[in-house]
Structures are given as C-alpha cells and as structure tokens.
C-alpha cells in the first residue's frame with residue numbers, strides 16, 4: 030500500500046516495544062490507530078507518546094487477549110465502529126518462555142502457542158475477509174529469526190515463530206490465488222531491545238505454572254538470551270520503520286539483521302548434508 034495517509038492501522042501488542050514503535054511510525058504517516066494489548070497502561074503510554082510526537086492523531090484502544098478469537102473479533106469490530114475499517118493489520122503481540130521442551134509445562138505451551146500462534150491465526154482469520162471485501166489492505170505478521178533458526182532453550186517460541194512464517198507464506202499464496210489486492214509482510218528480526226524477556230509480566234493467572242529452570246547451563250542460556258535482547262544493535266524504532274517501508278513497497282520478507290539470511294542458507298546446507306543438527310549460535 031503506497032498511500033497510508035488517512036488509513037487505519039490495527040496493532041496488537043501496541044503497549045510496548047515494537048508495537049509502540051509501529052504505532053509511532055503509523056501516526057507519522059497520518060494513519061489512525063487502533064491498539065490492542067493485555068497491558069492497558071502500556072497502551073495509554075503509547076498513545077501519550079503518539080500525541081506528543083504527532084498531535085491530533087485519531088486513535089482507539091481496547092484490552093485485548095489475542096489468544097481469544099472472540100476478543101480479536103471484538104478488536105476488528107472496534108476498527109469498524111470507530112473508523113469504518115482497518116487497512117494495515119499488525120499481528121504483533123508475542124511472548125516468550127525458556128526451557129527445554131520436555132521440562133516446559135502444559136501451561137507454558139498453551140500460553141505461548143495461544144499468543145504467538147493462535148493470536149496471529151485469529152488476526153488473519155478475522156481481518157482478511159474485511160481487507161478482501163474492501164479491495165485493499167496489508168497484513169504484517171511479526172515472526173522472528175527464530176522462525177528459521179532454532180536456538181537452544183527456546184523450543185516453544187521457535188515452534189510458534191516457524192508456524193508464523195508458514196502461515197504467512199501460505200496466506201500470501203492463497204491471497205494471490207484469490208486475486209485479492211491484499212499484501213502480506215512477514216517480519217523476521219533477530220534479538221532487539223524490548224521487554225520481551227520479561228514476558229511473564231503479562232502472563233494470565235490461569236496459565237501461571239511454568240518450568241523451573243535448574244542447573245548452570247539453564248541459567249547460562251537464560252542470561253545469554255537476556256543479554257542478546259538488551260544488547261541488540263538495531264532498535265525497535267528502526268525495525269518499525271523498515272517494516273513500514275516493506276508495507277509501502279509491498280514486500281513479503283523483512284530481515285532487519287543482515288546475518289540472518291546467511292545463517293538460513295547455512296542451515297539449508299546442513300539439512301541437505303543430512304548430518305548433525307545445525308546450531309545457529311555456533312554455526313559451522
């Protein structure tokens with residue numbers, strides 16, 4: 030979509046990190062905002078920053094748990110009732126939990142799959158018919174480099190992000206088959222500084238039972254991930270801007286970190302050799 034001025038952006042996870050920066054980028058382009066997040070205070074802060082940087086931006090927000098199809102439907106209904114529609118839909122909310130797969134609890138699986146996979150699936154299910162019917166629109170799914178490369182101690186997260194890549198690619202192919210004027214972008218960043226490593230802050234009480242990481246190796250892995258997020262060299266603001274350019278240029282893949290496509294090629298080579306598992310933290 031070349032012209033975004035006056036159009037409506039629906040952003041999940043708009044109360045923090047990348048979602049907040051996407052909101053600022055959309056407002057900078059004259060878009061109206063509809064934010065959804067379980068963190069209502071975070072969304073109010075995003076809207077305060079938007080008003081400060083781009084006074085007069087029209088906006089709406091609601092408490093939204095993306096793992097609920099009914100709530101995602103209510104989010105789309107809010108876009109319609111407030112602004113008549115949505116044009117660019119950012120399925121961006123995401124959470125993370127560490128641990129080896131065999132130690133993760135059922136609640137770990139249900140929580141992360143619910144937000145990262147079903148959250149995106151419901152966003153696609155609810156919004157795509159609206160975009161097809163109005164004859165224009167764009168869907169941005171936030172996947173991750175973890176949608177291609179599997180670092181240790183992130184089994185559930187990796188599974189969900191691979192799924193988001195698969196869902197996004199298939200969605201783009203099906204929209205092409207349908208002759209729909211609806212673009213898709215699949216965003217695949219490596220680590221960048223946000224509050225993602227503190228995801229448990231917004232974890233629901235009924236899915237509270239989590240893995241008890243024990244031993245030096247687990248502590249080391251957990252610290253490595255925290256450091257990688259905090260020391261990420263590309264900011265959420267830069268990634269948001271790259272994402273907006275991809276929407277404007279109707280590009281599907283976005284890899285903000287140059288080394289990722291190279292590592293994906295190395296992983297494909299390792300798979301073709303049919304030998305040892307590929308270790309993206311220690312690539313050979």
Ligand SMILES: NC(=O)c1ccc[n+]([C@@H]2O[C@H](COP(=O)([O-])OP(=O)(O)OC[C@H]3O[C@@H](n4cnc5c(N)ncnc54)[C@H](O)[C@@H]3O)[C@@H](O)[C@H]2O)c1
Nearest residue numbers: 042044045046047067094095122123173220221223224225
């Ligand atoms: N930060 C990174 O290193 C990194 C790397 C690759 C991909 N990503 C992805 O970027 C996206 C944004 O994450 P971030 O890094 O900005 O983290 P963040 O924690 O700063 O923001 C995530 C937002 O999602 C919200 N959220 C959590 N559960 C929700 C739910 N059930 N329904 C609605 N909203 C919910 C949180 O309240 C928070 O505002 C995620 O999909 C994440 O997986 C992040």
